[in-house]
Amino acid sequence: MAVLPELGLVRSSDLDEVLAAVGHDYAPYAGGTELVPATGLGLRRPAVIVDLKRVDALKGIEVDAGAGSVTIGAAVTHRRLSDHPVVREHLPTLAAAASHVGNARVRSTGTVGGNLCFAEPRSDLGCVLLALGATADVRSATGARTLGIDELIVGAFETSLAEDEILTTVTVPFEPAGMSYWKLQSYERPTLGVALVVSDSQWEVTVGAATERPTRIVLAAGDTAGLADFVGGLELSDDMTGPPDYKRSVLRAHLQRALGAAA
Amino acid sequence: MLVPVRLTVAELLRDRLGLTGTKVSCEMQVCGVCTVLVDGDPVSSCATLACDLDGTEVLTVEGLARGRDLHPVQEAFMDANALQCGFCTPGFIMMAVALLDAHPDADQAEVREWMDGNLCRCTGYDPIETAVTVAASRLAAATAEDGQ
Numbered sequence: 073m074a075v076l077p078e079l080g081l082v083r084s085s086d087l088d089e090v091l092a093a094v095g096h097d098y099a100p101y102a103g104g105t106e107l108v109p110a111t112g113l114g115l116r117r118p119a120v121i122v123d124l125k126r127v128d129a130l131k132g133i134e135v136d137a138g139a140g141s142v143t144i145g146a147a148v149t150h151r152r153l154s155d156h157p158v159v160r161e162h163l164p165t166l167a168a169a170a171s172h173v174g175n176a177r178v179r180s181t182g183t184v185g186g187n188l189c190f191a192e193p194r195s196d197l198g199c200v201l202l203a204l205g206a207t208a209d210v211r212s213a214t215g216a217r218t219l220g221i222d223e224l225i226v227g228a229f230e231t232s233l234a235e236d237e238i239l240t241t242v243t244v245p246f247e248p249a250g251m252s253y254w255k256l257q258s259y260e261r262p263t264l265g266v267a268l269v270v271s272d273s274q275w276e277v278t279v280g281a282a283t284e285r286p287t288r289i290v291l292a293a294g295d296t297a298g299l300a301d302f303v304g305g306l307e308l309s310d311d312m313t314g315p316p317d318y319k320r321s322v323l324r325a326h327l328q329r330a331l332g333a334a335a
Numbered sequence: 336m337l338v339p340v341r342l343t344v345a346e347l348l349r350d351r352l353g354l355t356g357t358k359v360s361c362e363m364q365v366c367g368v369c370t371v372l373v374d375g376d377p378v379s380s381c382a383t384l385a386c387d388l389d390g391t392e393v394l395t396v397e398g399l400a401r402g403r404d405l406h407p408v409q410e411a412f413m414d415a416n417a418l419q420c421g422f423c424t425p426g427f428i429m430m431a432v433a434l435l436d437a438h439p440d441a442d443q444a445e446v447r448e449w450m451d452g453n454l455c456r457c458t459g460y461d462p463i464e465t466a467v468t469v470a471a472s473r474l475a476a477a478t479a480e481d482g483q
Contacts, residue, residue: 074362076341081386108343108382109363121340123387151376175452176430178364180376181383260365260452 074112080120087129087240091213093122095236100124102147103181105174106190130185130240133158140246143209146185146239150174153184162246165253165267166204169196174260185239188221191285193228193309194261199280200253202288203267206244212237221286228284252330255281256322263313266326275299275331282308282319299327344380344388345369348395356396356425367453370426370433371395377433377449396425399432407477408432411470412463419457427453431467435474443468 082093094100099118101107102125110116124130130147135158142162144153153159154171173179173187173196187197188208202221210217210224210233219232224239226232233239250270255262262281269276275293280286283306291298303323308316338347348354348371358368362381369381372394399406408431411417418424427450434441434449441449446467455463 075346076343079340081340104382104384104387105364105379108384112362125387172448174364175367176433176449177367177370177377177379177452180373181378 076108076111077117079111079118081123082120083123083126085126085128087127087211088213090122090124090127091211091236091238093120094212094238098122100185100189100238102130102183102186103149103178105178105182106186106192124185124238125183132241135162141243142246143241143243144184145241146188147183148185150179150182150184150187154179163204163244165247165251166197166200166244169200169253169255172255173197184242188224188242189231189233189239191225191227191229191231192261193284194263194281196253196255196262196265196280198225199265199267199278199286201242201244202280202286203251203253203269203276203278204244204247206242208239209241209243210237211240222288225285254326254330256326259313264319264322264326266323266330268330270331277302277327279306279323282306282316282323284309299331303327338385340384340386342385344371344373344378344383344385344393347385347388348380354395354397358422358425360422365452365454366423366426367430368423368426370429370453372429372433375433375436377430394429394432396428399428406432407473408435408467408470411466411473415462415466415469417458417462417466423453423455423457427455427463431470434467435471439471439474439478441467441471446471 084090097119099121101121101123125147130145132145133156134143150170150173154167160167187195206221208219208224224231248269253267255265257263264282265280267278273293275291278286278288289302308319310316345359348357357371357380359381360366360368364379364382369379370377371380374391408428430453438445446464
């Protein structure tokens, strides 16, 4: 077995204490589904891991009926997200996507915050949350800011978080009518994910997994030329699940079925 | 028990406690041979740190049988011929136990969704699906009997 390097541990149930600890070489740690294997492979070399999963402030799921949104703690696991009645009621597409992340073990331990902040392109949650117009609440010991999902995830495996910042919560507006999420997947991670919000007047299309980061466009309903330009212009990944042309043709076929329009 | 932070649950079980029923293979959370239950939830013991077990209850394949009586899931795996080389079997059995504890009435879609993260290179999966389904119906029958 690969032996992990020596690690220190900071563990606290207090948000301020973990915020004071996080920094260079002091890596935020929750489910460990990405960090532990990456550390075993030598891709990440934290000196100390800062355990976030005992911080109650990072584990809430709260509904704000007035604002019409659900606030989800960064240390909420995929299983808790998918099973939670509030999420199932107000964010059914997100709940369904979370119930299919990785495998049953990843869903037991992997967290919403870990998924977003590892910024693995082949992710379902980033795509669905961008489509929902979610915002990310970010804290450090000295400040707080709120980012759109496309401001948080800025590239493949890349976020805009500073070393001393952590994602604390994600605030998600209630799911609009006409939303769907579909993915193509034959391995542990999705090959292509497509979130749609379709109304009489608009097509909102968000493409993930095959792109470096989730990518969204809002078109007038029926704008097939605009849709074709968007699909044709996407830079799609070339990996063991297929070349860009293959992924583009699958994307076109899905959009054609879902929107009844040639892309 | 005091453990270094870098020790994984699989290393704790196999190397320190001599519980070698839990296997290790991919170390990427893909194959599932290392599956154990922590407070009832299935986890990859190769990618979970032992320090996180503090205050939890861990169940491994060694903890399923009661004396000489195998767990109903173990019996069902034997009856359905759901194993050949056996290397993946402890992981499949632990995943099936986790599923049936959480969803005793799991349908075929749920069985597939939960077992989907465990790999078997011998059986072709059909006998495994049968075993989990058989175990589910036996457990349901036993529960109904207890209730009478």
